[in-house]
Amino acid sequence: MMIPDRFDPVDPATQPVVPIPGYPNTVTRNPSRPPFRRVLTRTELTGPLDLSGKLRPGDDNLAVLAPGRMAQGQLIHVGGRVLDEDGRPVAGAIVELWQANAGGRYFHPIDTRDAPLDPDFIGNGRTRSDSAGRFAFFTIKPGAYPVPNSGRWWRPPHIHISVLGPGSLMRLVTQMYFPGDPLNAIDRILNSVPDAAARARCIAGFVSPEAVEGDWQGFTHDLVLRGRHATPPL
Amino acid sequence: MTPRPNAPLLPTAWATIGPFFPQTFFRDGDNDLTRLTPDAPPTAQGAPMWLTGRVLQEGGGPCVNAVLEAWQADAAGRFRHPRDPDWRLADPGFHFWGRAWTDAEGRFAFRTVIPGGYRDAAGPRAPHINLAIIGSGIMGRLATTVFLPGFAEAHAVDPVLAALPAALRPLLVAAEDGAGPDGAPRFALDLLLRGDPARETPFFED
Numbered sequence: 001m002m003i004p005d006r007f008d009p010v011d012p013a014t015q016p017v018v019p020i021p022g023y024p025n026t027v028t029r030n031p032s033r034p035p036f037r038r039v040l041t042r043t044e045l046t047g048p049l050d051l052s053g054k055l056r057p058g059d060d061n062l063a064v065l066a067p068g069r070m071a072q073g074q075l076i077h078v079g080g081r082v083l084d085e086d087g088r089p090v091a092g093a094i095v096e097l098w099q100a101n102a103g104g105r106y107f108h109p110i111d112t113r114d115a116p117l118d119p120d121f122i123g124n125g126r127t128r129s130d131s132a133g134r135f136a137f138f139t140i141k142p143g144a145y146p147v148p149n150s151g152r153w154w155r156p157p158h159i160h161i162s163v164l165g166p167g168s169l170m171r172l173v174t175q176m177y178f179p180g181d182p183l184n185a186i187d188r189i190l191n192s193v194p195d196a197a198a199r200a201r202c203i204a205g206f207v208s209p210e211a212v213e214g215d216w217q218g219f220t221h222d223l224v225l226r227g228r229h230a231t232p233p234l
Numbered sequence: 235m236t237p238r239p240n241a242p243l244l245p246t247a248w249a250t251i252g253p254f255f256p257q258t259f260f261r262d263g264d265n266d267l268t269r270l271t272p273d274a275p276p277t278a279q280g281a282p283m284w285l286t287g288r289v290l291q292e293g294g295g296p297c298v299n300a301v302l303e304a305w306q307a308d309a310a311g312r313f314r315h316p317r318d319p320d321w322r323l324a325d326p327g328f329h330f331w332g333r334a335w336t337d338a339e340g341r342f343a344f345r346t347v348i349p350g351g352y353r354d355a356a357g358p359r360a361p362h363i364n365l366a367i368i369g370s371g372i373m374g375r376l377a378t379t380v381f382l383p384g385f386a387e388a389h390a391v392d393p394v395l396a397a398l399p400a401a402l403r404p405l406l407v408a409a410e411d412g413a414g415p416d417g418a419p420r421f422a423l424d425l426l427l428r429g430d431p432a433r434e435t436p437f438f439e440d
């Protein structure tokens with residue numbers, strides 16, 4: 001396994017600017033003080049190398065709840081690589097993913113919006129990157145959803161992704177968007193990232209049907225845990 | 235008019251937008267650093283302890299549905315990681331990492347062992363537990379470090395505590411809080427994400 005030995009500072013232009021209008025938690029939960037710079041000691045430079053005893057991988061198909069119980073929606077395959085700041089593959093990273101159903105509703109007690117629930121879709125999974133840093137999920141394309149009390153803001157279809165790399169400084173929580181959706185350009189969360197190139201790294205690539213095996217629409221999405229080309233945290 | 239099956243409730247400040255971290259990501263035992271798996275025996279090394287507290291947002295209300303992740307040294311101050319020169323001597327029965335979940339009152343709990351201090355190139359580290367906080371409205375994560383009472387001499391020379399103005403350092407030192415359900419000592423620290431500058435938890439860049 002590749003053990004990280006270098007951690008470039010994070011480029012502020014790749015970091016979201018808060019608060020975000022219509023998103024009250026960004027007002028009440030973000031510190032009023034800028035974070036303090038600290039020396040990096042062993043606690044920061046080390047991190048969990050194997051979490052599979054606690055966070056068990058092996059749940060990479062969200063579209064099939066049980067034999068014969070398939071979720072509603074467009075079947076998709078999302079594949080990509082977990083990379084470090086130098087573009088080297090990160091093996092053994094835990095990749096967790098959660099999303100709304102095809103109607104734009106989360107299977108979660110906090111999501112009480114009046115949109116359909118799908119009895120065959122829970123919408124979360126967990127896998128582990130392989131020796132080449134690759135990960136993949138089978139799922140359905142999530143629906144867009146309106147944000148209550150936000151002044152007509154709709155979240156574009158997106159998948160929440162959490163990555164635990166082999167170091168405390170390689171922890172990423174982000175969102176993956178779909179290419180070509182008209183809501184992307186006006187999403188307040190995506191637009192909270194000042195740097196356009198960094199925003200573009202949050203949008204998945206479309207895979208030509210000829211390059212996909214099986215009846216899934218293919219998307220590709222790399223996750224860069226750190227450095228100049230880091231995937232923005234969202 | 236007949237009631238709709240999933241008619242919206244009036245959204246409260248915290249309920250209006252996700253991310254809705256799935257509760258299935260959190261299982262019993264994930265917050266217990268003393269075990270390698272939820273059903274493994276606890277490590278034989280070190281003194282067990284609990285770290286508890288609440289995550290609070292501006293106004294002092296609870297930050298529900300937040301995820302906390304802990305990372306710390308074993309009882310002898312070692313990490314099972316090649317960047318620790320003594321990693322081969324690290325406690326084989328300790329998990330070093332754990333994940334907890336805040337309840338409706340914003341409460342969290344970790345079961346662990348009292349971490350050992352260690353000598354780092356940057357200076358002598360007092361016993362401490364690094365925490366990452368993830369939740370709706372927190373873009374990415376917030377990182378901080380919790381220290382334990384009873385190590386005042388070590389705190390005075392810890393290079394990470396030294397990064398803070400002296401007046402803020404006590405905000406990262408947990409308080410004695412009796413004992414947990416198994417009799418192990420409990421230490422408590424509330425994490426105020428935003429609020430009165432004299433009480434707001436200091437967070438670190440990384």
Ligand SMILES: [Fe+3]
Nearest residue numbers: 155252253254
């Ligand atoms: Fe969402």
